[in-house]
Amino acid sequence: MSTTVNVAARRGFLNAAVAFKKTGGARLNKHSGTDVFLEFDDVKKSYDQKSLVVKGFNIAVEQGEFITLLGPSGSGKTTVLMMLAGFESVTSGTIAIRGQSINKTAPYKRNIGMVFQNYALFPHMTVAENLGYPLGVRGMAKADQRKRISEYLDLVELGDFGNRYPGQLSGGQRQRVALARAMIFEPTLILMDEPLGALDKKLREQMQYEITRLHEQLGFTVMYVTHDQAEALSMSNRIAVFNDGIVQQCAAPAELYEKPANAFVAEFIGENNFIEGQVDRIEGKHAIVTIKGEGTITAEAAEGLVAGGRCVVSVRPEKLFIHPSTHAHDHDIKATFVARIYVGDFIRYYFRLADNKEIVVKVLNDLSAPEFGEGDVGRLQWLTSDCIAFPHSGEMPGVTG
Amino acid sequence: MRGFPEYFTIWHIAGHYALRGIAYLVLAFLIVPILVIIPLSLNAEPFFTFTKGMLALDPDAYSLRWYQAILTDQKWTLAIWNSFVIGIAAAILATVLGTIAAVGLASPWMPFKRVITALLLSPMIVPLIIIAAGMFFFYTTFGLVGTYPGLIIAHAALGVPFVIITVTATLTGFDQTLFSAGLSLGASPVKAFWDIVIPLIRPGVISGGLFAFVTSFDEVVLVLFLAGPEQRTIPRQMFSGLREQINPTILAVATLLVILSVALLVTLEFLRRRSERLRGSM
Numbered sequence: 001m002s003t004t005v006n007v008a009a010r011r012g013f014l015n016a017a018v019a020f021k022k023t024g025g026a027r028l029n030k031h032s033g034t035d036v037f038l039e040f041d042d043v044k045k046s047y048d049q050k051s052l053v054v055k056g057f058n059i060a061v062e063q064g065e066f067i068t069l070l071g072p073s074g075s076g077k078t079t080v081l082m083m084l085a086g087f088e089s090v091t092s093g094t095i096a097i098r099g100q101s102i103n104k105t106a107p108y109k110r111n112i113g114m115v116f117q118n119y120a121l122f123p124h125m126t127v128a129e130n131l132g133y134p135l136g137v138r139g140m141a142k143a144d145q146r147k148r149i150s151e152y153l154d155l156v157e158l159g160d161f162g163n164r165y166p167g168q169l170s171g172g173q174r175q176r177v178a179l180a181r182a183m184i185f186e187p188t189l190i191l192m193d194e195p196l197g198a199l200d201k202k203l204r205e206q207m208q209y210e211i212t213r214l215h216e217q218l219g220f221t222v223m224y225v226t227h228d229q230a231e232a233l234s235m236s237n238r239i240a241v242f243n244d245g246i247v248q249q250c251a252a253p254a255e256l257y258e259k260p261a262n263a264f265v266a267e268f269i270g271e272n273n274f275i276e277g278q279v280d281r282i283e284g285k286h287a288i289v290t291i292k293g294e295g296t297i298t299a300e301a302a303e304g305l306v307a308g309g310r311c312v313v314s315v316r317p318e319k320l321f322i323h324p325s326t327h328a329h330d331h332d333i334k335a336t337f338v339a340r341i342y343v344g345d346f347i348r349y350y351f352r353l354a355d356n357k358e359i360v361v362k363v364l365n366d367l368s369a370p371e372f373g374e375g376d377v378g379r380l381q382w383l384t385s386d387c388i389a390f391p392h393s394g395e396m397p398g399v400t401g
Numbered sequence: 402m403r404g405f406p407e408y409f410t411i412w413h414i415a416g417h418y419a420l421r422g423i424a425y426l427v428l429a430f431l432i433v434p435i436l437v438i439i440p441l442s443l444n445a446e447p448f449f450t451f452t453k454g455m456l457a458l459d460p461d462a463y464s465l466r467w468y469q470a471i472l473t474d475q476k477w478t479l480a481i482w483n484s485f486v487i488g489i490a491a492a493i494l495a496t497v498l499g500t501i502a503a504v505g506l507a508s509p510w511m512p513f514k515r516v517i518t519a520l521l522l523s524p525m526i527v528p529l530i531i532i533a534a535g536m537f538f539f540y541t542t543f544g545l546v547g548t549y550p551g552l553i554i555a556h557a558a559l560g561v562p563f564v565i566i567t568v569t570a571t572l573t574g575f576d577q578t579l580f581s582a583g584l585s586l587g588a589s590p591v592k593a594f595w596d597i598v599i600p601l602i603r604p605g606v607i608s609g610g611l612f613a614f615v616t617s618f619d620e621v622v623l624v625l626f627l628a629g630p631e632q633r634t635i636p637r638q639m640f641s642g643l644r645e646q647i648n649p650t651i652l653a654v655a656t657l658l659v660i661l662s663v664a665l666l667v668t669l670e671f672l673r674r675r676s677e678r679l680r681g682s683m
Contacts, residue, residue: 087581107584108593120582124600133596134586185587 071242293354499564560613
């Protein structure tokens, strides 16, 4: 525990900021405009001078924030990270730290910690030598190095492993060493490129907790890249969802899940049902949508929706209830039972709507989980506030089938 | 002894032993000419044959006089000195240049990779006599014929392909993110290369250097063309020794060279295993 205090004390001002954040005092809001630590201003990247891999990335990050770049592979999120680390040049736009552009700063002068996907530990050096490397490069005296190394080994709970070689460690232990090495020279910004991708599920969850703990204790800013949404949702202050080189939405995890900005985000984050329909009219924040064979329903209207146009209505499987249910509801439609799949903690029901589209319902595995025979007709119920109508883009995943 | 599978017929077994016998014969055919010079070099008489005394294992029929002759004959000591100086200098030059070339060729942004590789490896393929003749005319212009630098540069050119091949082989297993990690930790590219890349490709660098040394050490064609009397190397001295004064001195030198080669081979094998261990552990 004393180790933690030492390390944290050196980072004093950062720690205070984090404590403030944890008490809920500072709402992380990019519109506040104050105290911007890291800023991407219309950053574009092209490898071949023809097509853009990153098409204008903007974000303002506050000191101590945990930002995750989430997206399918090839969406440009790793390229953003590599430009920030300095391993890729910026085609146009500026990346600035504390208002100073770092576009022309060499990677080894940026003082940014980085955790690589495959750990990138030096196999010919012991764990202690790996941790000491950034300190030696910075000309720290040997005695101070030793002290700092043992502090950080304790911090990642590897106190007795200093003399081992990376080859003698397990995957989780290597990951801890990689983390410690990225933190030991006390950078204010740490980048992580899918750091948990190579670990099994149990270890990954444990390391997620570990990273969150270190982040809160030491107060550094994190930019984290992953394609695992559960990881992103559980660790981040804000998540930028990437697709096709563009940020689809950048928001806090709950907002991303509850209020997706467009159909891609609704589809990509969590599981979702999409029901095709036609916008009858728009009344303030709500859209009245005609669903073929089911009548009309009211849904929250997403941006870009026009009266008379085609749309898809999204509703999450866990927000759907099967009649009879005690939950409040605004909608009640009939659907044909197709299958019931036992998953363990919950049960998945598949129903077919009048237009032959399948719809999934997730029910907690308790006594109220109903039984159906094939071809039975059930009634699905949900709230208006739990469904959103998005404009139909024609090529949306999960909607075409 | 390991038993044969039950389905083996007598012919299978006969074939098994026949294959074994032939393999041993081939091995003997390759090794015996080399091994036979070792006892012959200990001959007390100035002949290239086994004397009656030697066959009777008479201690008086054996002697180290030819080894002594090497060490006292100024021609031989100069040749040994020359071989080591030129060999080591050429090996160092070839190792440095070859390693840099291999690292450059391993970069994904290297243009004309195939053409440059082919050019650099050409000394291994082009007949030596052609290289020697070309170098002779070229070096004359710069006054390099009959000088140590001339011979060292020429031998380094022959050694570079070996270094490129061995270093490239170790680099293919090298994880480039390690270098990036070094940069992200604050090391300049040169420092990161020295601290991280070099230690990890060291086995390839050293074995390349050893190959370059051996190449220079037993090279005679370039020496014939480019060396003056002052730069005579061991192979060159053996060559003239064969024509001028046939005695077992040459066999004694040959024996020493065999021992040296075995030592180098053992070193190489040791390095290879060590690098495999390092690689395997990561």
